[in-house]
Amino acid sequence: LDFVLDAGRVWLLHGRPLTPAPLAAARIAVALAAAQIVKPAVALLRVDPGALERHLHPRCVPGSATPLAAGMPASPGAAWGLPVFSAAEALERSRRDPVILIRTETDAADVAAMQHCAGILTTSGGMTSHAAVVARTLGLPCVVGAALHLHAAAGTIAIAGRSALGRRDWLTLDGTSGRVYVGRLPLEPPVLSPDLRTLLSWADGYRKLEVHANADTPADARAARARGAQGIGLCRTEHMFFDRARLPLVRQMMLAADAAERRRALAKLLPHQRGDFAAMFAAMPGLPVTIRLLDPPLHEFLPTSPSDQAELAQRLGLPAAEVAARVERLREANPMLGHRGCRLCITWPEILRMQVRAILEAACHCRRQGIEPRPRILVPLVMDAAELALIRRWTEETAAEVFAAAGDRVPWQFGSMIETPRAALLAGELARHVDFFSFGTNDLTQMALGISRDDAGSFLPTYVSRGILAADPFVSLDAPGVGQLLAHACAAARSVGRHIDLCLCGEHGGDAASIRLCHQLRMDAVSCSVPRLPLARLAAAQAALTNNRQP
């Protein structure tokens, strides 16, 4: 403000709006509330949840380091590691050291390896490229389209006027700024400032939406508790399958020639999964843990390189050509719309039975330890009520066996993902078979718009730049289209005469505008990645303070 003091009067001459950085905004807001100048409900509105994002991930402290190169900041956070140049190399070398996967672009065959990387760096692609999207989902720092010369065959990267860097040169990746540094720069863990903590505690008093976390490991679950999660909204069991000790068993299960061979592999997987789930329940005592049954296309797990196929052939006692032929048979033209989700349960019920057994045996085990488990079983990619009826029956049969053997009964809930447009349209019928719905808005967006997230990089940027789409629909919910499906499904679920719990668990659960829509649709909860929990708590409170819920 420019002002003049003149004979006891204040003349305001000019003012310019100032947007303080989010931590400063929090400090000002809390101070104003403490001085009783504004009420907490007003103070809460002073911080932009989206701007918080950069403070919710580990940060890189560059000091005097100058960046080697810069690209687009595709997924926030920072990490360091040694360069690897292929998925196979990532899997191999990540056993010893943290690694940064460097590729021109990534694709579906890299996903298994990406789980084991500290960060992802590409020389091509944009904010909606495969690498960017997968990294955000995994919570990994990612820089895409970096101005670097990549020589994958030689195992080097280079920029003009500098000698090339190779496999032994540490790199630090800053996915928040899009910069790449040579060496191991110091990293700061994300710390919520005391003011922010105060604001969030106020937010918890105002919001109507519960905030849950998408968490696949006990470590994630514990971190989620520390950041205020009221449960696990989405535990993706397939992420457990990528574990090195299990992947060979998973592959054995998928390439089995018959149900008996498949059951043998599943029997070996059972104790691993039971251990996973017990640890998840222990990290969330008394709180809901929503476990999604195996979802992704099978071939994401399969060995594609000849050496991996040879290794698997040896393990299975099969000729390498036979393994290659079985892998080829599982190849799909459009895996996103293929043999995945509950279709795997329907065609291979033994997978369902193993997973249900693992979940409920883990729950019984926890009870014996004095931990109160609240398992929720979530069926993916549903399109028809008959799928749910059949899977519920098989689940109940397995539950009866487990409880009879344990001499105990643990309450469990059964739910359906709503991620095909047909599931949203027929939500009223689906609701008759379930206790809860979980809106998988990543897939729902893909199918409603007919856009594969993995392939959108070739046209989505043109769409956004030409103003055809206001924003990337995978970042912020498409209210006019996908929003209609959600509204229809919520209304249908509320019309069945008993409470169906409604939760959104797509990446949108960590986006403020999408959270506002969930609030307006009277959902019960959103579930988001662990780092974004504070953002979601604040956004949910702001939605409650400024928006009406639908009647």
Place this chain on the structure above:
Amino acid sequence: LDFVLDAGRVWLLHGRPLTPAPLAAARIAVALAAAQIVKPAVALLRVDPGALERHLHPRCVPGSATPLAAGMPASPGAAWGLPVFSAAEALERSRRDPVILIRTETDAADVAAMQHCAGILTTSGGMTSHAAVVARTLGLPCVVGAALHLHAAAGTIAIAGRSALGRRDWLTLDGTSGRVYVGRLPLEPPVLSPDLRTLLSWADGYRKLEVHANADTPADARAARARGAQGIGLCRTEHMFFDRARLPLVRQMMLAADAAERRRALAKLLPHQRGDFAAMFAAMPGLPVTIRLLDPPLHEFLPTSPSDQAELAQRLGLPAAEVAARVERLREANPMLGHRGCRLCITWPEILRMQVRAILEAACHCRRQGIEPRPRILVPLVMDAAELALIRRWTEETAAEVFAAAGDRVPWQFGSMIETPRAALLAGELARHVDFFSFGTNDLTQMALGISRDDAGSFLPTYVSRGILAADPFVSLDAPGVGQLLAHACAAARSVGRHIDLCLCGEHGGDAASIRLCHQLRMDAVSCSVPRLPLARLAAAQAALTNNRQP
């Protein structure tokens, strides 16, 4: 009927229902109407349109021939040809002789070659396998899952107890019965019996739906006229692109490094396309010809074999490795949801401009010849009104140029495919930019159910056998799910205050139950493959006689 005559009285003892074969049913129905025992409107209901199917395709006359093998009758009709064992071989040898493509299974890379085959034979897969679905779409006879030993490397097929057959042995394929014969069996063209023609002429007086044809060539268009088509509901321009003379130009266009190079290839394609369209208009004087702009994923056109890539490299004057790299860059994880449809127009407007120019120049040319053309331009894979606004503007600009040069103006219509769920949900907004909607229910089914037609073979049979789905949703419209989207879009289109022409053009346009649904939804037309036109005319009349249309 069992009966007894007793003292001037007739005692009916017993009756068994008899379903006459369709041609017999037609004869009985026409005779009953001629004798004034039933009215024509009742006679029309006596023939099952679905049962007509087998009489609408060329038929094989086995005589005393015994089949070599049998499989599933995946696409009706009969044909003979010489065996080929790969897509490349099919393309090569079909220049001289009719060929039968024999594969374990087909996949997307085979589609270009399948266009040039007389029939398709696979040793694996079921009624929803890739081969079956593509063959039905192309109207080719197809037998899948045939009990044959295929040695593709050796170029032979064999059955036990018989010497192997090779590349010089003629085969006859009967896709109606699922049988395979050795040699060239006589084929009978489909002929509509006089009774059936009478019934169909009555049907035309009762039905409310117009019946159009899906036809991609002038020969198809003429055949469609002969079978009563009232226009072309869907002309797929990409099928013109698979022509041998043009495929190299199409590939050049797609692999162009920049817009200038792309325009050079397009300029060479223009006269071909203009000729195509002029011939279509000439075959349908005074009737609407609906031309869909380029739709499929680009890589369907691309060379995948090293020899094809080498040939293209030579033509383009590029290193083979560069061509391979460009092909690789166009590869997609889920091509069905990728860079296709109007997304190609948006990113590469020069393709749109070439196609619009070819359509309207052809129309002006026809007018000079005294032929009245009625071009309708159809935009595929729309998901947002902004796409239509932009494409309409570009189309109008090109039209103004063409008409100024020709010194004439031809009326044209502009329409949108409704094939993404979002397009159906936002049909009210889309309708503001168009004269007509065309419901692409193949893609709409894929996206609403989240099922890739190419990959459904691994689970859809289990779904149908377990009763989860009553029928293959790609054969008969999914009324509870997809039907809701159609109903919503039809209602929205009717609420904009002027007439939006509504037509269904998916494979469902030739299915009696789906046609009934179109009638109930008050659509204006269905469009089906040429052979099925009589089926559609009859089914539309039956729908009008037995069903109410929505108010």
